[in-house]
Amino acid sequence: MLRLALALPDGTNVEKAFLQGPILVGRAEEANLVLTDLSLSRRHAVLEQQGDRWTVQDLGSRNGTLLNGRTVTGPTPLQVGDQLQMGKVRMTVLECGPPAEVAEREVGETTLLAPVAKVLQDSGVDGVPVDRDAPRETLRRYAERLSLLARVHEQLAAEVTQEGLLQLVLDQAFLQLHPDQAAVFLKDENGSFVCVASRCGPDCQEKLLLSRSLVREVVEKKAAALVVDAFTDARFTEALSLRTLGVRSIVAVPLLMEETALGLLVCASRLSVRRFTQEDLEFLVPLASVAAMRLRNLWLAQEAAEKKRLEQELALARRIQLGLFREEVPRLAGYEIWAGNIPSHVVSGDFYQLLPAPGGCTLLVADVAGKGMGAALLAASLEALFAGPLSLHLPPAQVCQKVSDLFFARTDPAKYATCFLAHLEAATGVVRYCNAGHCPGLVVGHLGRSRQLPSTGPPLGMFPEQTYRQQEVNLQPGDTLILYSDGVTETTDPRGEEFGLARLLELFQRHRHLPLPQLLEALEEELEQFSQTPSTGDDRTLVLLRRLAP
Numbered sequence: 001m002l003r004l005a006l007a008l009p010d011g012t013n014v015e016k017a018f019l020q021g022p023i024l025v026g027r028a029e030e031a032n033l034v035l036t037d038l039s040l041s042r043r044h045a046v047l048e049q050q051g052d053r054w055t056v057q058d059l060g061s062r063n064g065t066l067l068n069g070r071t072v073t074g075p076t077p078l079q080v081g082d083q084l085q086m087g088k089v090r091m092t093v094l095e096c097g098p099p100a101e102v103a104e105r106e107v108g109e110t111t112l113l114a115p116v117a118k119v120l121q122d123s124g125v126d127g128v129p130v131d132r133d134a135p136r137e138t139l140r141r142y143a144e145r146l147s148l149l150a151r152v153h154e155q156l157a158a159e160v161t162q163e164g165l166l167q168l169v170l171d172q173a174f175l176q177l178h179p180d181q182a183a184v185f186l187k188d189e190n191g192s193f194v195c196v197a198s199r200c201g202p203d204c205q206e207k208l209l210l211s212r213s214l215v216r217e218v219v220e221k222k223a224a225a226l227v228v229d230a231f232t233d234a235r236f237t238e239a240l241s242l243r244t245l246g247v248r249s250i251v252a253v254p255l256l257m258e259e260t261a262l263g264l265l266v267c268a269s270r271l272s273v274r275r276f277t278q279e280d281l282e283f284l285v286p287l288a289s290v291a292a293m294r295l296r297n298l299w300l301a302q303e304a305a306e307k308k309r310l311e312q313e314l315a316l317a318r319r320i321q322l323g324l325f326r327e328e329v330p331r332l333a334g335y336e337i338w339a340g341n342i343p344s345h346v347v348s349g350d351f352y353q354l355l356p357a358p359g360g361c362t363l364l365v366a367d368v369a370g371k372g373m374g375a376a377l378l379a380a381s382l383e384a385l386f387a388g389p390l391s392l393h394l395p396p397a398q399v400c401q402k403v404s405d406l407f408f409a410r411t412d413p414a415k416y417a418t419c420f421l422a423h424l425e426a427a428t429g430v431v432r433y434c435n436a437g438h439c440p441g442l443v444v445g446h447l448g449r450s451r452q453l454p455s456t457g458p459p460l461g462m463f464p465e466q467t468y469r470q471q472e473v474n475l476q477p478g479d480t481l482i483l484y485s486d487g488v489t490e491t492t493d494p495r496g497e498e499f500g501l502a503r504l505l506e507l508f509q510r511h512r513h514l515p516l517p518q519l520l521e522a523l524e525e526e527l528e529q530f531s532q533t534p535s536t537g538d539d540r541t542l543v544l545l546r547r548l549a550p
Contacts, residue, residue, distance in 0.1 A: 003095035009088040021049040039087025166197035179267035186263035219261040255292035330361040338516035339543040350541035360426040366419040396421040396434035397470035407461030416459040429475040446478025477549040487540040
């Protein structure tokens, strides 16, 4: 809260109050505090709130800004009593601190509290409060109120933005109750009540003080509150700004939606203007109820739109990522190659490459640490880092060394990736490979014998100037090389037990004679039966290379 007493060049003295910053001071139309005197620049200075204090900073104005006679050269703290000079305008700081929207006081005896359900019933909105034998004037008032609320309901239904909706609520509050000031407070994610819309009448300060006890009564007990006279209510004995303005009558009602309080609507007035009554309360409670319903519907619509937008972005990201996986599988006489990827979060931190190479082909499976969009972005970056060295047809160990250095230099030290890179020499069946901290590759022979291809170096990007060893294995006719990501072996059942390497090896031995596409299907079916869910907890990638029997 910042309150200033302004002495203008024409001899006029006025007060200005602001709930929050930044406050632009100057002659520009977009300024929060517009001062048209030519001694001020268009954008003269800015008043900003930093925690519980306010600061002033000159914005390079022509005549400068003085604080207590000294030129302001940078953000300078303000205190109560400080004197500001901007051009020919003098300002005195009357109040300087956080917005005192909530003060700790007890509910006073002059406060009327009524359950919202009871007020709705009395208002005629929820039930029939009078019978046909009631006085004609009473029946007329109820009929007018219901007609008015019906029109308000129709107006609120047509509004599609939160700002517009809340402004309509304030329009109706001012039209029907004629308060000095009104505000809507909504509960934020921390449970605090934040002023999201407010309006003031002539000569009214931009501040509305609430007490925590009143908030508890209104929100937690779902009660409407009518403060007849704040001056006789102990909660407001220290509310000097209210006393100065003479604000005394207050009405506060909760914004209830399905027994949940979204916030509250508050109106305040000086007794010289009007004193709020039970009838005002009976209008404001239904208005707040309708507003809460419309507000909740608006939030749900926004959530649905945001969800749809996110789904569209994820679908686009998945299409882009699929472009990283080469659709054209190299065709080699005497060999069969197959690959697949199933992401756990639409997009994947895994990727694979099947590339033609002189005298054979190159196979790559990589897995970036993490899941979701962040891992997918790193996977795309890693794929780009591989592109250059792979195009030069360097040996696998050299490729891993170059990529590891680049990945280390361009990413956070905590980020890393594993990979299995292999080059097949088709004529001889020799596979030269480098395993950078990845799952061990598997070779399953046509007679069921198996061999594991363990790590030959640490993950990529984990250490600077890392070197890698290169190994080789000779594929015999009928042998199948199996490369996979840890999402396959780390699939868990409902008890938390992992599928594991032993089960994976046994499955490939059991189905070693199946064509590779059917072998992939058999694996996915068994993983789904094991986990008892079609969804995946981690990205799964599989690359299969089989040397065909003559």
